[in-house]
Amino acid sequence: MKLAPLARVAAVTAATALIFTGCAAGSPSGSEGASSGGGTLNIGAVLDIASWDPSQAHVGHALQPYQAPYDTLILREPDGTLSPMLATEWAYDEDQTALTVDLRDDVTFSDGEVFDAEAVKTNLDTFKAANGRQAAQLTAVDSVDVVDEDTVQINLSAPDPSFTYYLSQAAGLMGSPASLGTDEIAAEPVGTGPYVMDPAGSVVGSQYTFTPREDYWNHDLQKFDKIVFKVLTDPTARLNAIVSKQVDVTLLEARQTEQADAAGLELLESQVDWTGLLLFDRDGELNPALADVTVRQAINHALDRETMLEQIQLGYGTVTNQVFGPESGAYVDELDETYPYDPEKAKDLLAEAGYADGFDLVIPSFVGLESISAAITQQLGDVGIRVQTETVPVANIVSDFAAGKYPVGYFFLFQGEPWVAINQLISTEALYNPFDSTSPELQELIDAVHFGGDEAGELAKDVNRYVTENAWFAPLYRLDQIVYVNPATITAEPQIQQAVPSIYNFAPAE
Amino acid sequence: MVTFTLKRIASGIVLLVAISLLTYTLLYFSGTNIARNILGDMATEDQVALKQQELGLDQPLFARFLDWAGGVLSGDLGRSWFNAETVGQSLMNRLPITLTLVVVAILLTAILATVLGMTAAVKRGWVDRVVQIGAVIGDAIPGFVLAIIFVTIFAIQLGLFPAISTIAPGAGPDAWLISLTLPAIAMTVTAVTSGAQQVRSAVIAQLEKDYVRTLRSRGVSEREILFKHVLRSAAPAGLTVLSLQFIGMLGGVVIIEQIFALPGMGALAVSATSLGDIPIVMGVVLYTVIIVIIVNLLVDLANGWLNPKVRVS
Numbered sequence: 001m002k003l004a005p006l007a008r009v010a011a012v013t014a015a016t017a018l019i020f021t022g023c024a025a026g027s028p029s030g031s032e033g034a035s036s037g038g039g040t041l042n043i044g045a046v047l048d049i050a051s052w053d054p055s056q057a058h059v060g061h062a063l064q065p066y067q068a069p070y071d072t073l074i075l076r077e078p079d080g081t082l083s084p085m086l087a088t089e090w091a092y093d094e095d096q097t098a099l100t101v102d103l104r105d106d107v108t109f110s111d112g113e114v115f116d117a118e119a120v121k122t123n124l125d126t127f128k129a130a131n132g133r134q135a136a137q138l139t140a141v142d143s144v145d146v147v148d149e150d151t152v153q154i155n156l157s158a159p160d161p162s163f164t165y166y167l168s169q170a171a172g173l174m175g176s177p178a179s180l181g182t183d184e185i186a187a188e189p190v191g192t193g194p195y196v197m198d199p200a201g202s203v204v205g206s207q208y209t210f211t212p213r214e215d216y217w218n219h220d221l222q223k224f225d226k227i228v229f230k231v232l233t234d235p236t237a238r239l240n241a242i243v244s245k246q247v248d249v250t251l252l253e254a255r256q257t258e259q260a261d262a263a264g265l266e267l268l269e270s271q272v273d274w275t276g277l278l279l280f281d282r283d284g285e286l287n288p289a290l291a292d293v294t295v296r297q298a299i300n301h302a303l304d305r306e307t308m309l310e311q312i313q314l315g316y317g318t319v320t321n322q323v324f325g326p327e328s329g330a331y332v333d334e335l336d337e338t339y340p341y342d343p344e345k346a347k348d349l350l351a352e353a354g355y356a357d358g359f360d361l362v363i364p365s366f367v368g369l370e371s372i373s374a375a376i377t378q379q380l381g382d383v384g385i386r387v388q389t390e391t392v393p394v395a396n397i398v399s400d401f402a403a404g405k406y407p408v409g410y411f412f413l414f415q416g417e418p419w420v421a422i423n424q425l426i427s428t429e430a431l432y433n434p435f436d437s438t439s440p441e442l443q444e445l446i447d448a449v450h451f452g453g454d455e456a457g458e459l460a461k462d463v464n465r466y467v468t469e470n471a472w473f474a475p476l477y478r479l480d481q482i483v484y485v486n487p488a489t490i491t492a493e494p495q496i497q498q499a500v501p502s503i504y505n506f507a508p509a510e
Numbered sequence: 511m512v513t514f515t516l517k518r519i520a521s522g523i524v525l526l527v528a529i530s531l532l533t534y535t536l537l538y539f540s541g542t543n544i545a546r547n548i549l550g551d552m553a554t555e556d557q558v559a560l561k562q563q564e565l566g567l568d569q570p571l572f573a574r575f576l577d578w579a580g581g582v583l584s585g586d587l588g589r590s591w592f593n594a595e596t597v598g599q600s601l602m603n604r605l606p607i608t609l610t611l612v613v614v615a616i617l618l619t620a621i622l623a624t625v626l627g628m629t630a631a632v633k634r635g636w637v638d639r640v641v642q643i644g645a646v647i648g649d650a651i652p653g654f655v656l657a658i659i660f661v662t663i664f665a666i667q668l669g670l671f672p673a674i675s676t677i678a679p680g681a682g683p684d685a686w687l688i689s690l691t692l693p694a695i696a697m698t699v700t701a702v703t704s705g706a707q708q709v710r711s712a713v714i715a716q717l718e719k720d721y722v723r724t725l726r727s728r729g730v731s732e733r734e735i736l737f738k739h740v741l742r743s744a745a746p747a748g749l750t751v752l753s754l755q756f757i758g759m760l761g762g763v764v765i766i767e768q769i770f771a772l773p774g775m776g777a778l779a780v781s782a783t784s785l786g787d788i789p790i791v792m793g794v795v796l797y798t799v800i801i802v803i804i805v806n807l808l809v810d811l812a813n814g815w816l817n818p819k820v821r822v823s
Binding site for chain 2: 234246
């Protein structure tokens with residue numbers, strides 16, 4: 001689900017980008033009657049697009065480019081509300097295992113193919129079979145039935161409270177059935193979306209140019225005469241690009257804010273990821289000390305979150321004790337007061353658990369994590385926990401976590417919808433629960449969310465309370481997303497739970 | 511000369527095979543779960559296993575290497591695991607940028623190092639001292655630091671050059687020129703300073719030789735001595751340093767490409783390595799080794815042409 005590790009991989013690695021010097025577009029494109037203010041939107045993208053085949057689409061940073069050539073069945077508003085797009089209406093049956101979706105009947109793909117129920121079925125079937133980067137989004141889908149020309153019924157093997165959300169993400173992108181699965185669509189997207197790719201202005205790995213599609217069904221979404229994605233994987237290159245006005249929006253790092261502010265750029269405030277320790281080994285398989293909840297609580301009390309936030313992230317974030325975000329619906333205000341910084345209390349708790357002399361703890365680290373690792377080692381050391389840091393290649397870290405190689409891990413994780421977070425971090429199926437920690441009590445709480453329908457968020461608060469009070473994690477803080485825009489050329493609105501705004505959230509400056 | 515060349519080519523091929531096998535083995539044992547990295551942390555174990563099968567990652571090392579090597583022999587370098595492109599396409603898109611940058615930098619280095627080194631050797635005195643001090647300073651400042659300084663001054667403050675490359679599809683020579691000027695200069699500066707040192711000492715060594723005295727006593731002009739005899743004898747040392755610098759630049763270009771957001775091969779290598787995109791990494795390694803072998807061969811041939819003694823030995 002989370003893009004964070006890949007993005008971070010990219011952030012510490014190569015830069016590949018070409019720039020098409022921002023020519024302020026000529027004639028207002030073919031979008032007649034469009035509410036177009038015109039101009040070009042130059043986006044400094046963090047990652048390259050792996051493939052334009054919608055079944056290979058991704059999330060977060062990597063979803064944004066797909067939104068130009070493709071529509072999703074459901075549109076996710078900046079605040080997270082799900083609105084009609086290609087789907088006009090949708091409703092579950094009583095068991096929440098059959099979702100009936102009504103579709104627009106006036107939409108075509110850019111290759112002339114008609115968008116209908118058959119096309120939706122082909123897309124969902126292909127997405128599931130292709131085993132692409134977000135195949136997990138359709139894990140619950142059993143079958144897709146064409147009810148009539150503009151209605152499909154999606155049958156789930158079990159309720160999935162995140163399913164409609166997924167239809168606003170990668171799984172909801174609709175490609176032309178005539179091209180799905182071909183090499184052509186991997187190189188050049190064919191969708192129903194507001195823009196079409198201009199192959200003459202695009203080079204794989206460096207830039208992708210889009211122009212408005214003439215007969216698009218919703219001209220309100222075509223606010224620019226041109227959108228150019230410039231792949232800038234290096235943070236320095238991104239800063240230089242936006243400061244020299246070669247891009248209008250890009251993602252920076254906390255340490256670069258001063259320069260960006262000085263250049264008159266504007267920070268778009270939002271929070272997407274949390275970061276901290278995942279105390280995996282709750283049964284004490286690798287490190288018996290961690291089986292004791294008081295030890296895990298001691299770790300939480302030993303961390304001076306405020307200072308780390310200030311020194312490492314220059315204050316760009318909010319300290320927290322929970323892994324669910326404020327916008328998820330599962331967030332509980334007072335939980336953030338569970339573990340104030342209190343090394344004395346941490347020592348007392350350790351003594352109470354029989355570890356008055358402390359214990360040894362191995363924590364894996366990777367490139368880019370040096371200062372955080374040092375701070376954690378120091379602070380845990382202060383209460384008697386002797387940390388040994390083991391450096392692991394970035395590309396291995398997730399699979400090492402999944403394989404249960406380490407009792408504890410430090411990581412950056414996406415704060416998504418409650419059901420997504422549960423399946424990522426807490427359920428026995430979750431990758432970040434490698435030792436399958438659980439209890440009958442917790443399982444009951446999780447089941448309540450699973451079958452809770454619209455109440456899922458509220459019910460997930462209990463899951464949140466359980467894992468926070470049992471110190472399953474030692475979260476440090478939620479990170480501010482350092483997205484900068486050039487207010488002279490564009491306006492933008494942050495998108496909830498997404499690393500960068502959706503393309504619909506941008507408009508030319510007045 | 512022909513035997514010499516053939517021998518060099520044969521040893522180059524052996525080197526190529528050895529490095530490929532070694533790289534492949536290292537990547538194989540890196541322990542990266544590529545399928546998991548591609549599918550993300552929400553994918554089920556079954557989905558990961560399926561992807562592994564799809565990519566042939568369930569095969570043993572030697573079978574995978576042979577499969578890859580067989581593809582290479584038939585001209586197919588495979589397809590990136592993270593990207594829609596074939597490895598061949600990927601490299602062909604990026605190689606021109608990297609090669610242009612490195613070749614321009616090395617030509618500038620050759621010309622400037624020769625001029626500065628010879629001037630210092632012939633004039634000595636303050637000129638020599640300036641070149642010597644410059645060499646120490648130049649050596650002490652890494653190319654990427656210069657690059658960042660250049661971007662800040664010439665691109666962001668003065669706006670004379672783009673801060674990041676403007677080499678767009680179908681871009682004309684002007685875009686290449688303005689995009690490559692700063693990176694090429696940044697790479698040249700450090701190379702020139704150490705190159706000039708080498709040329710200087712080689713020329714001084716030659717100037718002190720007996721044959722120079724003999725030529726002088728015969729009344730041959732200083733200019734003729736310098737360009738016809740001394741330079742020719744001093745050239746092999748300079749060429750060898752230059753070839754080493756060329757290879758060093760192929761490595762250094764990685765960081766320079768990042769700073770200027772140039773879509774070159776170095777940038778590709780770094781991102782592919784950290785993602786575990788083995789087909790791309792292998793492609794980059796293969797191309798780089800071939801380039802290095804060709805450069806070394808050319809330098810050896812040039813040295814042989816300049817100095818018959820080399821050929822015999």
